[in-house]
Amino acid sequence: MPKFAHVFQGTAFSSKSFSEVTILKDYLYCINQNGIIEKLISPEDKQYEALLNEYEGKENFHRLSEGEYVLPGFIDLHVHAAQWAQSGTALDLPLEEWLNAYTFPVEAKFSNLDFAQSVYEDLVKTLLANGTTTVLYFATVHKEASLLLAKICADLGQRGLVGKVVMDNVEQCPDYYRDANTEIALKETEEFIIEVQQLNKQTKQGIFPVVTPRFIPSCTDEALKGLGELAAKYNTHIQSHCSESDWQHDYVKDRFKKHDAFALNDFGLLQEKSIMAHCNFIADEDAKLFAATGTAAAHCPISNVFFSNGVFPAKHIHEQGVDIGLGTDVSGGFSPSLFDNLRQAVIASRMLEEGVDTTVSGDKRGVSSSRLTTSEAFYFATAGGGESLSLPIGKIEENYAWDIQIINTTLPTAKLPIFNDPLEDVFQKILYLARPENIQEVWVQGEQVHRR
Amino acid sequence: MPKFAHVFQGTAFSSKSFSEVTILKDYLYCINQNGIIEKLISPEDKQYEALLNEYEGKENFHRLSEGEYVLPGFIDLHVHAAQWAQSGTALDLPLEEWLNAYTFPVEAKFSNLDFAQSVYEDLVKTLLANGTTTVLYFATVHKEASLLLAKICADLGQRGLVGKVVMDNVEQCPDYYRDANTEIALKETEEFIIEVQQLNKQTKQGIFPVVTPRFIPSCTDEALKGLGELAAKYNTHIQSHCSESDWQHDYVKDRFKKHDAFALNDFGLLQEKSIMAHCNFIADEDAKLFAATGTAAAHCPISNVFFSNGVFPAKHIHEQGVDIGLGTDVSGGFSPSLFDNLRQAVIASRMLEEGVDTTVSGDKRGVSSSRLTTSEAFYFATAGGGESLSLPIGKIEENYAWDIQIINTTLPTAKLPIFNDPLEDVFQKILYLARPENIQEVWVQGEQVHRR
Known part of the structure; x- marks a missing residue:
């Protein structure tokens, strides 16, 4: 022995x-x-x-x-770390106002490393105190602050997968908060990857860089293409948002004449270590593409209520062979707890199954066979998260x-x-x-x- | 001064x-x-x-x-105190199995006063620790254990409104757990009212008896009529369930050829101090009757997910002048916290507004103007509860x-x-x-x- x-x-x-x-x-x-x-x-x-x-x-x-x-330990597949500073606020606002009046200004403040230190340290400690042992993070566009988040995870013992966010599309991003240009976005992403892979060598629990186009609307074609190449070159994880809301889904259909999943795949962004947040509007063909490429979906049941116009059909998508884990989506989702989110995963699935409008007759109200059991939601919060990240955890x-x-x-x-x-x-x-x-x-x- | x-x-x-x-x-x-x-x-x-x-x-x-x-302090308008013993369990089961395999057997155990003491004391302390200062309780059919709950509230300083549950309909209630007969149900209710009104005289914060037909299906016409008379005679609060689920709503339509609200009103059970739980399926005429009689609705947003087949349209009902407060509905709702329930009240209202099924086009998915703001959900948890109970609280x-x-x-x-x-x-x-x-x-x- x-x-x-x-x-x-x-x-x-x-x-x-x-x-x-x-x-x-x-x-x-x-x-x-x-x-x-x-x-x-x-x-x-x-x-x-x-x-x-x-x-x-x-x-x-x-x-x-x-x-x-x-x-x-729980595995959180979707956290906007910088948004912890505003968690729980402004949830009565529509998405556009929420982004422009609250979220982008907050994220922009992370050029200040002191502010970043105070928020990130508080968040990582809070997530650990909530039983979350592995987290897939969006940081911000700022390379230095993103590195700081990776270091804080390393120091506090959390298994962190961290992405410097890329948003270089001048048409969709405010001028006070975006990458200076596509070239710099890609260069800083590459530097970030290299530094985090160095950090990982000294970190027992693992700290991993993640290629992170915010979502298709905020990125140029060149950035998306370059990011796919960087992910392949350095064998990194990839994260983004996919078919989250009516607006996003329609925007991508308009720009590429296809769904997010196929557009992302064209840029090399769907692969075994890809995790796409939300996916509420993915069609069966999209799900098949996810399954074929090994791409996982991060189900964010609390956030979806506020900004996504519908329920992620988790049971149905899982039946098509897609790996699924849970995400708090701080701060679209107010709670840092995956306990809260696994409860809401059950709740959302029941509401999808039963329907919501009591003026509609029972047989037409909901979508049958949508419910998740408690054990299935637990699976998503633990083992499903591990499968999604291709790590032996959960x-x-x-x-x-x-x-x-x-x-x-x-x-x-x-x-x-x-x-x-x-x-x-x-x-x-x-x-x-x-x-x-x-x-x-x-x-x-x-x-x-x-x-x- | x-x-x-x-x-x-x-x-x-x-x-x-x-x-x-x-x-x-x-x-x-x-x-x-x-x-x-x-x-x-x-x-x-x-x-x-x-x-x-x-x-x-x-x-x-x-x-x-x-x-x-x-x-x-929060005001909880709907708690099945005995069900605290099973809170959080069996939520994957359909209602009938949940009632027969779990709930009725648990409630039946409250003939044992030692068991009742341990569960009730734990519950009242838990609710206080969750910031809930006033609670409208269903106890069980047992008069002695119901009195015990009232005494525990008095001793621990919580403002308790407590009902001995009446369920005398042999067709709908299991033989191991129901009132012996209608006469005894009414006699014990009257004794209970008198004893609690005595207790109230020595209790600073107020302890009130509540006339409590479980719901129409579990009561005979004679019991419902007698309970309406007792409430009038002793000027008590009244509580029951109203149009909670498809099944209940249809049962009452079948038995009385009218909706719950009108049937309850026929028995004198809708008045200024009446609080009806759930009300998910009430029609506009029912809501008008509520408003005219001063009857309040206890919105139980977590419980509704599991056992009610739809969302209570709180905004719409409130606009018709109905007083509304929140209920945890332990243990149909797993959480003893009105923080959790006010969050879920917002969530449910947003899901009603947005709809749930992402395969339906956005304009047909939900019910517009259904959302509650955070402040409105807070109102329900506090001031709305006070109005519902006609007490100067909240x-x-x-x-x-x-x-x-x-x-x-x-x-x-x-x-x-x-x-x-x-x-x-x-x-x-x-x-x-x-x-x-x-x-x-x-x-x-x-x-x-x-x-x-």
Whole structure:
């Protein structure tokens, strides 16, 4: 038996498949020096007692208390980090006003590195405190501030995938907030990629650069083409927005005579490590293209309510073989919590299935077979996020990273209503009722990164 | 100047009208011995300095710290107290299975007063910790356990309106969980009313009995008639469910050849102190009857997602003069928080307005002019609840009860993302991002009932 860096004992919940959750009751979790789950040992296993005897009482042995449970850390596939400064505000405004009166001015302030430091550090700490261990970030157009975000993730122990945003289309971007020109946008993106790949070499949990055209409307053809080439050259992740709203969907149809998915693909922007936010209006052919290229969709159920004109048909798109994870979309979505977002993923799916307008007869009101179960929404928040990023994260399984959150259900100030429930119900109660306060510890790649 | 029981100094947010919020910046709030706001004094008022000098430094003077704000306590118009034991579970099930496999068996357990004590005490404390100062409760059919809930509210300082549930229709109620017969149902209801009205005499914040036919399907005509008479005789509040789902709405149409509202009215169950839960399927004539009788609607936006087949058109119904407040509907709604529910009230209204099915063209997808603003949802959670109950609560105004929550936005473990924001934005950030952890103190009728 090798020497482990840490051994945990307790009960964990993890996705076994899209619809099924496995309960690892009183297991031992053996974490190696690289922060990987090397062995999962059930109480029935004959090594269990020996291992317990070997580690019990040692400093690197962690027995969960009564009422504590392990969940995989959450994976947030869509965060506009700079917008954290305005989270929760201006949600009554239409998108255009929200962008021009609030969002672009806020993002423009990230030329100031002091401001960037204060907002980004607060955000990364907040996301960790919400149990989110891996995040796919849009930063801003500013290369230096984007690098700062990557460094803050590295320092605070979060697995960050960070993009310097490209927006070079003078027709669609305000003059106070855009790339100086296409050439500079591409040059700075390349420099950013190289610097972050350097940073990654010194970072245990991984820090990755992401090629990030904001969305098609804000980019010129030359920028989109150049970004596709950079992603291929450096084998990076790619992120953008795809068919988010009526307006965006129609804009792209007008400019390219095709849907976002096919336009993005023409520029080399759909591939195994591509994650496209929203995708509310993608058609079946678009979904097939996603599945064929390995492109994932970031479902942002709270944000969609405010700025997207409809519900992402997650169940239907998933059935077509598309990888799906969840995104908070701070600050189109007000909440930094994937607990809130997985609840809203269930809610949105139910509202799509039932329909909303009670003056319409029941048989014509909704779209049948749209509902997500609680376990399926949990899958999106964890394992689905890992698949989307092509990283071994999001499950409590051997050879996965030890990225976890420990949920305490018995805190006097935040007790969950558990009265002798079976573990299946404890799991449901955690998913629907846990607050950040219940998240006692968070670990990323075998390192403790948050504790309260 | 009279002697006040308490004087607070700080900034509060309160509804000025349905759509407008007033900001009481650095006001003094003078609370009398009865727990009523006797004077609100602005910093511009010439009494301000004198009063400050008189009270500052005294034990009953409370200056809010930097980053702390006062909101009115929330008013929850619909809680099935017994269902707290199962909150967050079984939400993937259809209503009938949810009721028969989970809900009725759980409610039946409240014949056991020890179990009732543990669940009810936990619930009342939880609701207080969530900033909810007044609650309209369904208990269960059991008179003793229902009285216990009223006593727990009295002891813990919450303003409770409690109903012993009546369900005497053998065709619709399981034999292990219903009133023994109609006569006993009415007799026990009357005894319950008398005992709670006695209890109220010793309770500063008010504890009120509520006539509570579960809903029309679970009651015989005789029970409904008798309950209407009891409500009139003892001048009590009345609560039930009204046109919640397709099934209920159709059942009543079938049995009475009219909508719930008119059927309830025939039994004397719609009046100034009536609050009907859900009302998702009420027609304009029903709404007019509500307005004419003073009946209020309890909007339960989270619960509606799971069991109601559509969105309550809150904006439209409110425009017809109907009083509306919010209900968590624990446990059809999983969350005990009215913060969560006011967020969902906004979300549901936006989804009704935008529609949900992205395969339908934008102009046919939703119901225009349905959206609620953040301030309007806040109104429902506070002032609208007070109007619905015909009680002077839900606003920070003279002659209203000092029912408040103090929100701390600067806790190291739960800091809100406030970066030099104007107070209008602070208010929005509190509404969208506050957690129970941010609720530092809760007061009801001038008494502190929760602190952390």
